[in-house]
Each structure stands twice: as C-alpha cells, then as structure tokens.
Amino acid sequence: MKNKISILITAFILSISFNACTDDDNLRFQTVESPEQITFLNNFLSEYVLSEETASNNAERFLWATPDFGAPTAVNYFLETSPDGTFTEENTEVLASTSETQVSVSVSQMIDLAEAKGLSNEQVENEDGEPVFDENGDPVYNNIGELFFRVRADLGDNAENSPETTSAIQVINVRWLIASTGEEGPVSFRNLFLVGNATAADWNNDNNNMPLVRNPENEDQYTFTGKFLGGDTNEFKLLEVRGQWQPQWGLSDGTLAVNDGTGTDPDAFVNDGEAGYYTIEVDLDSTTFEMTAFDTSDLTTYPSLSIIGEATALGWDGDTEMTQSSFDEHQWFITGVELADGEMKxxxxxxxxxxxxxxxxxxxxxxxxxxxxxxxAGTYDIWFNDIDGSYIFIPVE
Known part of the structure; x- marks a missing residue:
C-alpha cells in the first residue's frame, strides 16, 4: 500500500513539474504594435567642419531615447545614413549597430560620406581637367553639403514579427575645409570665449573676451584655469564668435547645450563658490561641463611676459611684449600680431x-x-596662461 502511495505522489510531482516547464517554454512577451517614435537627444551644431588634420576626432555623438516597446527586452539600434535622404531600401547604409543608446561618428567617417555624395575639398575642374573659377575670378569648390542620418530600433530575434520605430531624419550640414595649397593660412578651428558678470568681459560679447584653450589632440575639448567672480556676479556663458551672441553655450537641465542661432539661449553657468580661481572643462562631444576650485598657493606672479622667436618680427634677438590682464594677473594677451612661418616661445x-x-x-x-x-604665417590674437602654460592662437581675418 505504501509503495502505491509513493508512486502516486511521485507521478503527481512529475506532472506538476512537466506542466510548469511547458508553461515556461510557451512564455512570450507581448509587445506593442506601434511603439513611440524614437527621438534624438542631441543639440546638433549648425555646421560641422571637416578636415584631414582632425580626421581621427569624433565629429558627433548621436544620442537617443529608449523607445517603449511594451516588453522588458533588449533593443537593437541602427544608425543609418542615406546620400540623398530618401532612405529607400537600395539607398540606405547602416553606419553602426549597437544595443546602446549612443554611437559616435568620427570626422573621418563624415569625410567618407561627404566624398561618397560628390563633395570634395579640392577645386572643381571642367571636362578638360582645368580648374573652374567664378565670375569674380575666385576658385569654385564643391565642399559644402548635407548629410542625412536617422536611427532605427527593433527587437530583432527577441520577438516574433518584431515591431520597429524609426526617428525623424536628421540633416547634418558639413563644410570640408579646402585642401592646403601651401599658400593658405592656418586651418580655422572653433573657439570658445567667456562672457558674463563672473568674467573680465562682463556681459559684453566683444570686450577682448578671454578664450578657453582647445585640446590639440581633441578639438571638442576645452579648458580654462583663471579667476571668476562670485556672490551676486557669478554667471557666465561661452560664445563661439566674439561680437556675436550665437552660437552660445550654457546649460539646459544641467546638461551642456547650445543655441546655434535657431533655438533658445541656454541657462548660464553659475559659480556656486566665492570669487577666486577655478578650472572649467568642457567637452562638446559628450556635452559635459565641470568647474572645480583651483589652489593658487604656489602661483608665481610675473612682472612681464613676451613672445620670442624667428616667427616674430624681432626674431630670437628681441622680446615682443604681451599685455597682462587687469582682471587676472596670470592671463596675458597680444592682439593683431603678424607672425611668419617658423617657431617661437x-x-x-x-x-x-x-x-x-x-x-x-x-x-x-x-x-x-x-x-x-x-x-x-598669419595675423593672430594670442593668449597665454602662466598658471598651466596653456596658449591659443586665434587667426584674425
């Protein structure tokens, strides 16, 4: 009798286990048929400047929000491009695929896309291979155009008949810098200048505004160590062009943001501490901003500072004096100085x-x-910071 009872209990347990396994095997996530449209989160620039010298740098980091598919499952993302923006089946290229919500695109990749659609950084030639000039006698170039991007998301093999969502098409304006002919001046880079009542320039956008120093290895990274006011005069922003209010960089919901002239001005950066010396670090690619107090206890104040070298008018035999900022004694500048090809210190x-x-x-x-x-060789405004030895040459047009 006991043996029969044991057999029945065992059979009952096996039956429950089999049914449980069967139910698990048949488990399916129910996804929504029409997920919300995926959207980019970037503050895109009004123009992206491409050059061979910066080919290894990131041009843009595309960021997007995670769409709601109605199921807790991994999502596949595809950053796509189309030469003419039609995104037909035959005219769409997947630039990158990822499970993350971001993808970086390098300057080199944008140059390849620009070249694929017929742009060039060399002078246009006619059918006979001769250079083309306009009615004013200036060389004609086909170096400015539009690139088209979108991001598509689906669930891949994680669901039957997977739904997908595709973003609106993002137009990227590019300008491929003209190839050097040996007669042209230095390559022009984007600059950032301080403006605001915490800075020397106050809220004047054309008041010899101090520039940040651009990382020579990464044109999207900038830094500045110097004096900032506090208290009731504790705000500042960053401008790309002195004398113009846009493009203007600041904060939007705590994130680095820009008004390129087509949107709304961002909020100001704020010095939450007392007046003193601070280091600010800006990364336009990752849209990050950081401000930290700087210890000035070991700083030396110099009575004079100069440029010298074969690139200067006086060569290696004489000093061309720089001007010391009356706001910050560690900032030095010289404006409109003509330099020749060569070297200096x-x-x-x-x-x-x-x-x-x-x-x-x-x-x-x-x-x-x-x-x-x-x-x-060229005409420059030059700034030097004796705190960290940083310098920047700003071409004067």
Whole structure:
C-alpha cells in the first residue's frame, strides 16, 4: 500500500513539474504594435567642419531615447545614413549597430560620406581637367553639403514579427575645409570665449573676451584655469564668435547645450563658490561641463611676459611684449600680431631661465623649457596662461 502511495505522489510531482516547464517554454512577451517614435537627444551644431588634420576626432555623438516597446527586452539600434535622404531600401547604409543608446561618428567617417555624395575639398575642374573659377575670378569648390542620418530600433530575434520605430531624419550640414595649397593660412578651428558678470568681459560679447584653450589632440575639448567672480556676479556663458551672441553655450537641465542661432539661449553657468580661481572643462562631444576650485598657493606672479622667436618680427634677438590682464594677473594677451612661418616661445622677464614651449601649433600646453612652438604665417590674437602654460592662437581675418 505504501509503495502505491509513493508512486502516486511521485507521478503527481512529475506532472506538476512537466506542466510548469511547458508553461515556461510557451512564455512570450507581448509587445506593442506601434511603439513611440524614437527621438534624438542631441543639440546638433549648425555646421560641422571637416578636415584631414582632425580626421581621427569624433565629429558627433548621436544620442537617443529608449523607445517603449511594451516588453522588458533588449533593443537593437541602427544608425543609418542615406546620400540623398530618401532612405529607400537600395539607398540606405547602416553606419553602426549597437544595443546602446549612443554611437559616435568620427570626422573621418563624415569625410567618407561627404566624398561618397560628390563633395570634395579640392577645386572643381571642367571636362578638360582645368580648374573652374567664378565670375569674380575666385576658385569654385564643391565642399559644402548635407548629410542625412536617422536611427532605427527593433527587437530583432527577441520577438516574433518584431515591431520597429524609426526617428525623424536628421540633416547634418558639413563644410570640408579646402585642401592646403601651401599658400593658405592656418586651418580655422572653433573657439570658445567667456562672457558674463563672473568674467573680465562682463556681459559684453566683444570686450577682448578671454578664450578657453582647445585640446590639440581633441578639438571638442576645452579648458580654462583663471579667476571668476562670485556672490551676486557669478554667471557666465561661452560664445563661439566674439561680437556675436550665437552660437552660445550654457546649460539646459544641467546638461551642456547650445543655441546655434535657431533655438533658445541656454541657462548660464553659475559659480556656486566665492570669487577666486577655478578650472572649467568642457567637452562638446559628450556635452559635459565641470568647474572645480583651483589652489593658487604656489602661483608665481610675473612682472612681464613676451613672445620670442624667428616667427616674430624681432626674431630670437628681441622680446615682443604681451599685455597682462587687469582682471587676472596670470592671463596675458597680444592682439593683431603678424607672425611668419617658423617657431617661437613664451618667456617671462626677458629671461631664458623662465620659458614655455610645446610641439603643437595653434593651441597647446607649454612646459617649462619645452620645445619651440611651430607657427604658420598669419595675423593672430594670442593668449597665454602662466598658471598651466596653456596658449591659443586665434587667426584674425
């Protein structure tokens, strides 16, 4: 009798286990038939400048919101491009696929896309291979155009007859810098200038506004270490062009944002501390901003500072003096200085015991006794920061 009862109990347990396994095997997530449209979260620039010198840099990091498919399952994303923006089956290229909600596109990739649609950074030629000029005798180029992007999301193999959602088409305006012919000046990069009542310029957008220094290895990264006011005068923003209010950078919901002239001005950055020295770091690609207090206890104040070298009018035999900022004694500038092809350095008190140099042109971070700075002939506004040895040359048009 006991054996029969044991057999019945065992059979009952096996039956329950089999049914449970069967139910698990048949489990399916129910997805929504029409998920919400996926949307980009970027603050796109009004124009993206492409150059061979910056080909390895990121041009843009495409960010998007996670769409609601009505099921807790992984989503596949595809960043797509189309030469003419039609996105037909035959005219769509998947630029990247990922399970993340972001993809970076390099300058090199944008150059390839620009070239594929017929853009070029060289002068247009006629059927006979001769260079083309306009009615004013200026060279004709086909270096400006539009690139088209969208992001598509689906569930792939995670659901039968997977629904998908596709973003609106994002138009990216590009300008491919003209190839150097050996006669042109330096390549033009984007600059950022301080404006606001926490800065030397106050809220004047054309008041010799101090520039941030661009990372020579990454044109999207900028830094500045210097004096900021606090208290009731604690706000500032960043401008790309002195004398113009747009493009204007600030904060939107705590995230770095820009008004390129087609939107709404962002909120100001705020110095929450007292007046003093701070380091700000800006990354336009990752849209991040950071401001930290800087210890000034070991700083040296110099009575004079100058540029010197074969690229300057006085060569290596004389100093061209820079002007010390009356707002911040560690910031030095010289405006409208003409330089020749060659090299130069910064030095204090006209003495070689205190000199700064680096190997990168246009912008960089000089070290004490460092190498000569390479210079391309042109007219520049030059800023030097004796706190960290940073410098930036701003071409004057």
């Amino acid at each position: 910064f030095r204090a008190t006209g003495n070689w015991d205190i000199n700064w140099g680096a190997s990168t042109p246009i912008s960089g971070f000089g070290t004490m006794g460092g190498p000569n700075i390479p210079v391309t």
